[in-house]
Amino acid sequence: MKISSVNNQLIKDTVKLHNKKYRDLENQFITEGYHLYEEAVKYGNIKTVFTIDETIVGDKVIYVTLPVLEKLSQTKKPQGILCVCEKVKNNEVTDKVLILERIQDPGNLGTLLRSALGFGFNTVVLDNTCDLYNDKVIRSTQGNLFKLNIIEKNTIEFMIQNPDYKYYGTSMNGVELSKIEYDKKLALILGNEGSGISKEVLSLTSENITIKTNVESLNVGVAGSIIMHHISRI
Amino acid sequence: MKISSVNNQLIKDTVKLHNKKYRDLENQFITEGYHLYEEAVKYGNIKTVFTIDETIVGDKVIYVTLPVLEKLSQTKKPQGILCVCEKVKNNEVTDKVLILERIQDPGNLGTLLRSALGFGFNTVVLDNTCDLYNDKVIRSTQGNLFKLNIIEKNTIEFMIQNPDYKYYGTSMNGVELSKIEYDKKLALILGNEGSGISKEVLSLTSENITIKTNVESLNVGVAGSIIMHHISRI
Structure with missing residues (x-):
C-alpha cells in the first residue's frame, strides 16, 4: 500500500492527532523519526507506521510519498518515518x-x-502540565517516554492515595539539598516555571529542598535534575 | 518624544537588530521586558528604551504606540518595554x-x-554556538546575561592562551563526577547536543567527566548544570 495523495482520508485523520483534543479522543499520538520508531517497536504500542523508506517492513507499515510525509509531520525537514502509537x-x-x-x-x-x-x-505524575503527547515534549524526551510510568492526576489526590510516600517540595527558603535525609519511598514535587508549587501543595510537603545558587532561581528542568541526581547517588 | 508610525526610520533600523548580521555590525542587541530593563539599568549598557509605559522616565526613553512596540518585538504579546543595549x-x-x-x-x-x-x-567561552544575542537566549538567561564575562573564542585558542587552567571534558566513558579531584582554576567544556565535544578538543582535556545515569545521555543543559553544581559545593 502506498499513499500519494495528501487528501487521503487516513492522512487527514492522522494529521488531526497534532491536536490534543483528538489525541485524547483517540487515545493515540504521533512520534517522528527513527529513534522513536525503534523505541515504540520495543515497547509494542505502534498502531501505524508511515514511511518513505522501503527498507522498513511489517504489517503496520504504510508507504507514503514525501509530500504526504511532510503533511503528516510537524517538523520542517521530517525524517523518513512517523508512527501513530497507542497511549x-x-x-x-x-x-x-x-x-x-x-x-x-x-x-x-x-x-x-x-x-x-x-x-x-x-x-511521573503530571498535574495540569502541558500535553505529554505534544511533539516538542516527545522530541525532548529523546525516546525515553515509553519506559516511564506516567500518571495524569491531581497532586493532592495522588498524595491522599499514596500516604506511605514522603513528599519533598522545592522552595527558595527550604533546606539545602545535601542536609536532608531522604526516605526510600519518596516523591519530588516541582512546580510551575513562573510561580512554583501551589500553596496548597506546599503546605502538605514534609520538607522543602533548596539548591544553593547565586541566581534568583534556576531553570526548573535543571533544578529538578540536580535534585534527582543527588538522590540517585545516596 | 513619541513615535506612532511603524515606518519611522529609527523603528525600521531597530527591527534590523533581530538579525545577527546587524547585531554584529552595530555591536548592539535588543532585550524585552521589565526584568531585563532593570538588569540593563544596573549594568549601565542601555542605548535606547522604547516603551508604552509613561511611568518609565529618563533621557534614553522614547515613547511609542502599541503597534510600534509590537513591530519592534519578537514575541506575540510584548511586555510594555524593550531596550537597545550595547554588547x-x-x-x-x-x-x-x-x-x-x-x-x-x-x-x-x-x-x-x-x-x-x-x-x-x-x-563563559562561546565557541561557534548559536548567537548569544538571539532573543530566545536572552529570555532563557532570565536577566543573568549582564553579570557574566562572555568571550567568543575558539576552544583550543583559549586553552593555548590559558595554560594554567585544568580542562575537564564530558564523555560517556569518562570518570564519575564525584571521583575526580578538581583544580581551583578550571574550565568545564560542554559540546554539541548531537555530537558532543570535538575530537581535537577531547584529546586535549586532562580528565573527562561522566554522570551515572540510566539513559543514553542527558540534556546538555542538565548535564552541565549538575557538574557545575557539584564543583560549586567542593
Missing part, C-alpha cells in the same frame, strides 16, 4: 516518584522526563 | 570557566548561562 497505560507506582505541577514549557517537561528515567524516578 | 565587553578570566563548543539550541545556551552564574562559573 501508554499506567503501572504500579515505583519507589521514586516525580510530580510535576503545572509545568508549561514542552522543552522543560521533555527534559525532566528524560532525567527522571536517567535517575530512577520511574513514575 | 558587553570582556573582563579578566575568572577561576571557574565554562566553555561551550557548538551548542546550537538557544534554550540550552540560555539555561547554561543562567546556571553558570548560579554556580560561580563567571566566565
Whole structure:
C-alpha cells in the first residue's frame, strides 16, 4: 500500500492527532523519526507506521510519498518515518516518584522526563502540565517516554492515595539539598516555571529542598535534575 | 518624544537588530521586558528604551504606540518595554570557566548561562554556538546575561592562551563526577547536543567527566548544570 495523495482520508485523520483534543479522543499520538520508531517497536504500542523508506517492513507499515510525509509531520525537514502509537497505560507506582505541577514549557517537561528515567524516578505524575503527547515534549524526551510510568492526576489526590510516600517540595527558603535525609519511598514535587508549587501543595510537603545558587532561581528542568541526581547517588 | 508610525526610520533600523548580521555590525542587541530593563539599568549598557509605559522616565526613553512596540518585538504579546543595549565587553578570566563548543539550541545556551552564574562559573567561552544575542537566549538567561564575562573564542585558542587552567571534558566513558579531584582554576567544556565535544578538543582535556545515569545521555543543559553544581559545593 502506498499513499500519494495528501487528501487521503487516513492522512487527514492522522494529521488531526497534532491536536490534543483528538489525541485524547483517540487515545493515540504521533512520534517522528527513527529513534522513536525503534523505541515504540520495543515497547509494542505502534498502531501505524508511515514511511518513505522501503527498507522498513511489517504489517503496520504504510508507504507514503514525501509530500504526504511532510503533511503528516510537524517538523520542517521530517525524517523518513512517523508512527501513530497507542497511549501508554499506567503501572504500579515505583519507589521514586516525580510530580510535576503545572509545568508549561514542552522543552522543560521533555527534559525532566528524560532525567527522571536517567535517575530512577520511574513514575511521573503530571498535574495540569502541558500535553505529554505534544511533539516538542516527545522530541525532548529523546525516546525515553515509553519506559516511564506516567500518571495524569491531581497532586493532592495522588498524595491522599499514596500516604506511605514522603513528599519533598522545592522552595527558595527550604533546606539545602545535601542536609536532608531522604526516605526510600519518596516523591519530588516541582512546580510551575513562573510561580512554583501551589500553596496548597506546599503546605502538605514534609520538607522543602533548596539548591544553593547565586541566581534568583534556576531553570526548573535543571533544578529538578540536580535534585534527582543527588538522590540517585545516596 | 513619541513615535506612532511603524515606518519611522529609527523603528525600521531597530527591527534590523533581530538579525545577527546587524547585531554584529552595530555591536548592539535588543532585550524585552521589565526584568531585563532593570538588569540593563544596573549594568549601565542601555542605548535606547522604547516603551508604552509613561511611568518609565529618563533621557534614553522614547515613547511609542502599541503597534510600534509590537513591530519592534519578537514575541506575540510584548511586555510594555524593550531596550537597545550595547554588547558587553570582556573582563579578566575568572577561576571557574565554562566553555561551550557548538551548542546550537538557544534554550540550552540560555539555561547554561543562567546556571553558570548560579554556580560561580563567571566566565563563559562561546565557541561557534548559536548567537548569544538571539532573543530566545536572552529570555532563557532570565536577566543573568549582564553579570557574566562572555568571550567568543575558539576552544583550543583559549586553552593555548590559558595554560594554567585544568580542562575537564564530558564523555560517556569518562570518570564519575564525584571521583575526580578538581583544580581551583578550571574550565568545564560542554559540546554539541548531537555530537558532543570535538575530537581535537577531547584529546586535549586532562580528565573527562561522566554522570551515572540510566539513559543514553542527558540534556546538555542538565548535564552541565549538575557538574557545575557539584564543583560549586567542593
